[in-house]
Amino acid sequence: MHVDASQAFGRIPLALDDVDAVTLAAHKIGGPVGVGALVVRSRCPLRPLTFGGGQEAGRRPGTQDVRGALAFAAAARAVCARLDDTRVVVSSRAQRLYDRLCAEGTGIVPTTTAQMGPDRLPGIVSVMTGRLDSETLVLKLDERGFEVSAGSACSSGSLDASHVLLAMGIPRELALGALRISFDERVSPQDLDRLADCLLGIVADAR
Numbered sequence: 001m002h003v004d005a006s007q008a009f010g011r012i013p014l015a016l017d018d019v020d021a022v023t024l025a026a027h028k029i030g031g032p033v034g035v036g037a038l039v040v041r042s043r044c045p046l047r048p049l050t051f052g053g054g055q056e057a058g059r060r061p062g063t064q065d066v067r068g069a070l071a072f073a074a075a076a077r078a079v080c081a082r083l084d085d086t087r088v089v090v091s092s093r094a095q096r097l098y099d100r101l102c103a104e105g106t107g108i109v110p111t112t113t114a115q116m117g118p119d120r121l122p123g124i125v126s127v128m129t130g131r132l133d134s135e136t137l138v139l140k141l142d143e144r145g146f147e148v149s150a151g152s153a154c155s156s157g158s159l160d161a162s163h164v165l166l167a168m169g170i171p172r173e174l175a176l177g178a179l180r181i182s183f184d185e186r187v188s189p190q191d192l193d194r195l196a197d198c199l200l201g202i203v204a205d206a207r
Contacts, residue, residue, distance in 0.1 A: 006036075010079035011122055011184075012087065020044040026068070030184070031075035035068035086185045090122035093189055097125050097181065100196040107131055107203050111165060111178060125181040128165075128174045131206040137179050140202050146195050149180040 005014055006025035016022055021044055026035040040046055046059055053061030079086070101108045111126040129137070134150035141148050161175035179199075183192070 007121060007124070010076060010083065011090075013083070021046075026072035026075060029075050029079045030186070031072040032068045035065060035072045037072065087122050090183070090185055091120070093183070093187075093192055094122055094125050096189070097192050097196060098127075100193075101125070101127050101199060106200055107207070108199070109174070111168075111170065123183050125183075127179050127181070128170070129177040129179075129203050130171075130173045131177065131203055133176050134178050137177065137199070137202065141195075141198060144198050146198060148195075149182065150178065 001019055002021040002023070003016070003019050004023045006023060006028050008014060009024045010029040014022075021038065021040045024037040024039070027033045048059050048061075050061055055061060055064075098110055102110050108127050108129045111128055132140075138148060138150050161172050162178055165175040165178055166172065181195070
């Protein structure tokens with residue numbers, strides 16, 4: 001069993017007793033872009049995809065980015081040391097953003113009605129509107145200095161609605177207007193308020 005824990009690492013406690021392999025990404029916790037970690041149990045069969053060197057018991061060729069790995073380790077130590085406190089702060093800011101964006105009459109709804117709690121990933125606010133498509137929302141917010149996403153990076157470039165949202169039973173019209181807002185403790189409440197004001201204005205103008 002392989003788990004992609006890139007979004008969760010450093011944000012919530014990880015329970016990995018039954019996991020054979022886990023993937024982590026440095027840039028999700030303030031580390032360098034392009035650096036990650038693959039943790040694999042010895043019992044897990046792993047065949048190399050590329051050849052030409054004997055590093056890591058023959059699992060990969062090439063030379064490691066040592067400075068990048070050290071920077072990743074430093075970022076990991078820093079975020080894990082204050083995980084509990086940061087989690088409370090970021091979850092509170094996420095709930096406030098949900099409350100503002102999804103207030104009655106805004107035309108914006110959350111993608112899930114699950115309450116913010118210990119099982120909810122802090123710093124990810126996912127909302128939808130049937131008035132504008134995702135790409136239009138992303139471009140309009142980008143013009144105003146806010147970088148958000150229409151969905152996962154894995155599906156960037158796709159103009160169709162998220163298959164995950166459709167499988168959740170969300171109508172296609174709403175799913176086409178999905179927006180994912182990601183942030184951590186370095187993003188201030190004032191920045192989030194400005195984002196909310198901007199997004200609410202964009203959606204209101206589309207009426």
